[in-house]
Amino acid sequence: GAVVSQHPSWVICKSGTSVKIECRSLDFQATTMFWYRQFPKQSLMLMATSNEGSKATYEQGVEKDKFLINHASLTLSTLTVTSAHPEDSSFYICSASLREGQTDTQYFGPGTRLTVL
Amino acid sequence: QQQVKQSPQSLIVQKGGISIINCAYENTAFDYFPWYQQFPGKGPALLIAIRPDVSEKKEGRFTISFNKSAKQFSLHIMDSQPGDSATYFCAALRHNTDKLIFGTGTRLQVFP
Numbered sequence: 237g238a239v240v241s242q243h244p245s246w247v248i249c250k251s252g253t254s255v256k257i258e259c260r261s262l263d264f265q266a267t268t269m270f271w272y273r274q275f276p277k278q279s280l281m282l283m284a285t286s287n288e289g290s291k292a293t294y295e296q297g298v299e300k301d302k303f304l305i306n307h308a309s310l311t312l313s314t315l316t317v318t319s320a321h322p323e324d325s326s327f328y329i330c331s332a333s334l335r336e337g338q339t340d341t342q343y344f345g346p347g348t349r350l351t352v353l
Numbered sequence: 354q355q356q357v358k359q360s361p362q363s364l365i366v367q368k369g370g371i372s373i374i375n376c377a378y379e380n381t382a383f384d385y386f387p388w389y390q391q392f393p394g395k396g397p398a399l400l401i402a403i404r405p406d407v408s409e410k411k412e413g414r415f416t417i418s419f420n421k422s423a424k425q426f427s428l429h430i431m432d433s434q435p436g437d438s439a440t441y442f443c444a445a446l447r448h449n450t451d452k453l454i455f456g457t458g459t460r461l462q463v464f465p
Contacts, residue, residue: 268451277460279442279457329396331396333451339404342387344397344398344399349394
């Protein structure tokens with residue numbers, strides 16, 4: 237159980253275009269989903285926390301107008317990178333939170349590799 | 354105080370050996386400590402996790418040792434296999450919050 241999917245797994249786009257990444261919890265409902273960014277050989281950097289039906293909470297330094305997050309249902313959150321530029325190229329990973337006993341365990345998706353030309 | 358310090362940055366172990374990765378924290382409000390395993394090009398996968406009310410947790414070849422007074426915890430991989438070659442991240446979660454604080458990661462290579 238506790239499977240999280242992401243789509244697409246990779247995407248290449250031209251500079252200035254927008255890209256949407258979907259994150260789904262397949263076998264559980266997640267009230268909270270998270271979006272991370274990871275550069276090569278580095279740790280995960282939290283971008284934002286997304287709660288179903290409410291606005292996302294962005295981490296300091298993350299542009300909310302550039303990285304639009306929508307959490308439309310308990311199983312789906314989307315991240316849209318607007319007007320993408322080469323510096324936005326990265327590995328984007330979502331996670332979904334599942335309540336297990338006393339703990340909200342985060343289960344991660346397989347990631348989306350974004351390359352902006 | 355929000356940091357989790359992880360070492361070593363990289364680790365090379367022979368097949369059958371023991372891999373040990375260490376993490377340390379400052380914030381005593383952390384009360385959940387998971388370890389994640391990440392293969393190249395993939396998302397992190399939850400490996401094993403511990404709460405501070407126990408000093409050790411074992412699942413198969415993976416063991417977490419937890420030292421509450423020293424504010425340190427470590428991952429031990431017994432009988433390390435080439436298939437264990439991956440990057441391992443320790444993390445910590447503060448009580449009543451949902452933000453994981455990740456360590457910097459350890460790249461493990463197990464040679465046959």
